[in-house]
Amino acid sequence: MKFTHESLPQRVRFATGEAAAAVAAEVKTLGAQRVMVIAGEREAEIAARVTADVPVVLHHDEVVMHVPVAVAERARERAAEAGADALVCVGGGSTTGLAKAVALTTGLPIVAVPTTYAGSEATDVWGLTSDGTKRTGVDRGVLPRSVVYDATLLTSLPGEMSVASGLNALAHCVDSMWGPRVDPIDQVNAAEGIRGLAAGLPLVADDSASVDGVEQTLYGAYLAAVAFASAGSGMHHKICHVLGGMFDLPHAQTHAVVLPHVLAFNAPSAPEAETRMAAAFGAASAVEGLARLRTRLSAPKALKDYGMPEDGIAAAVAPILAAIPDNNPTPVTEENLTALLTAAWAGEEN
Template sequence: MSLRFEHETLGQRVRFASGGAAHAVREEVTRLGAARVMVIAAPAETALAKQISGALPVVLVHDEVAMHVPVPVAERARAAAAEHDVDAIVCVGGGSTTGLAKAIALTSGVPIIAVPTTYAGSEATNVWGLTEGARKTTGVDPRVLPHAVVYDAALTLSLPVGLSVASGLNALAHCVDSMWAPRTDPIDAALAAEGIRALASGLPQVVDDPEGLPGREEALYGAYLSAVAFASAGSGLHHKICHVLGGMYNLPHAPTHAVVLPHVLALNGPAAPAAADRIARAFGSDTAIEGLQALRRRLDAPRALRDYGLHEAQIPAAVEAILSVVPENNPAAVAAGDLQRLLHDAWEGADPR
């Protein structure tokens, strides 16, 4: 059978240089011709953001950032941006910070320059997410894709090892999901496989030498590849599960992904042997699940959802919500019982093998 597929590559400038964030951001703001810049950073990263943006025409520094971007938080940020008539946004931080910048861009079209300090990957996608009540809604819109991304591994040095591991495994989940997500194609699979290799190489170096740049750089490179693959391939079963759990129960984003990933891989892998073999090769392992579990042991990865706030009694409601959003082309058939077992194992921290 001949190879046939359609692939769309998102247009975005990417700048990668450790120690070069301030210079790169300044050049990107100049390239945009922006004169009224809004800087978004959580309180813990405000000082870092000011160092990066010191030479910019900043009219507003906004620090109200929350996980899963609650609608009221987004509305206040949108109002602040409109009041100050901003013409560019510089966001410095993790996925929640980038997500808030996207919420503003979604309704205003103001261009974003993203400066990630974690391995979240949101900066390289055109996906937005907002949470209202107990429901997280996501969508795709070209307005939210950052105009430019400035990667500086030196900015991740302050990210503690535990959070680095969780964030890196979140990126790894983007790679694994991209192997069988609704719109996946051979280009996505190639990017995802290299992303797995880079993350599996870089994250142990971060654990062994948290102050070293080589591991941080490789992990950041892998996280970028994972996000590009995910943006094209779409949201697979893993992300559907984690979005429901995050929206319904406000579970922390990265640890939730880190815990759920092996359970989804154990479910889907046997039903997608070609993809599973490619994942295994990227890990340098005999099987995909063994490669992932070996890496998780090496990193002392998060193990159980109950450690992050999920109660056993909440599982049935989550199963019902997830069942309605399971992708039609998921490799494995998924019934309520499958999700019940998967979530209970993830809640308990059971070995998915």
């Protein structure tokens, strides 16, 4: 056994019902006096509550999926005009992504307050979209200095969105099992993330206000993101980033649809990782465990249901092939990738 593992420097506060106090404490630790709050219109009320004791100079609510470059540039301009010295982002992956885009060019520190299970808050990965292409990169400067997890902030998230967002987190776990920089510690974190998500998501699907369910799911989503930040982006995320950028598909639902197809594609070529995942699901195989969970959750099934055109399959093959890491367990060809995308588009079962 030989590997090099690096943990990202970040403080995590996990305490149900204590978001406002935790955010105030983190802002004080940063010594910030002029905070820019980034939160979409849907999270405006939550953002107001959790930043009530923070010296806010600007509320910014232009949050757009996949973070278009023009949107990022406007947010950067507003941060400069307000003289902001820190960012507090309250919301899902798009909100965190916008805060990262601002931090990328300004160096402002981020305190992230997630209201979905996206996991972006625990990674140093940024993404920007321009002309139908989503570019991603890694920069330690965009990693939030601290994350405040409060289960009560997710109890109003609709059950359908909770399921899609949670399956997006599960995709982080699966991709981390064979990411380009994967090591045994990543696989341990990813497996425990799968266990937490598989335990919490059914509770949340039945009752989106279940604090126990939200806590389990948040715990799993955080571990998923930590594993993913270390292991790197694998085949699944490369597919979803290309499709999302090209066709403006909803992020979480796209991940939820593509996940079982990538798992079935790679699992036979990664027996050790497959065994870990099967055990985490409590199933005979990883594919069976995921299928059982998806059935229980009535998970999204087909890309065509979210606006992807059928002729987009052929258009997406080349950019996806160019993006998939060389260490993917199963060799990827134009033919088998086309078959995978076709199955995901149509919603075929594995």
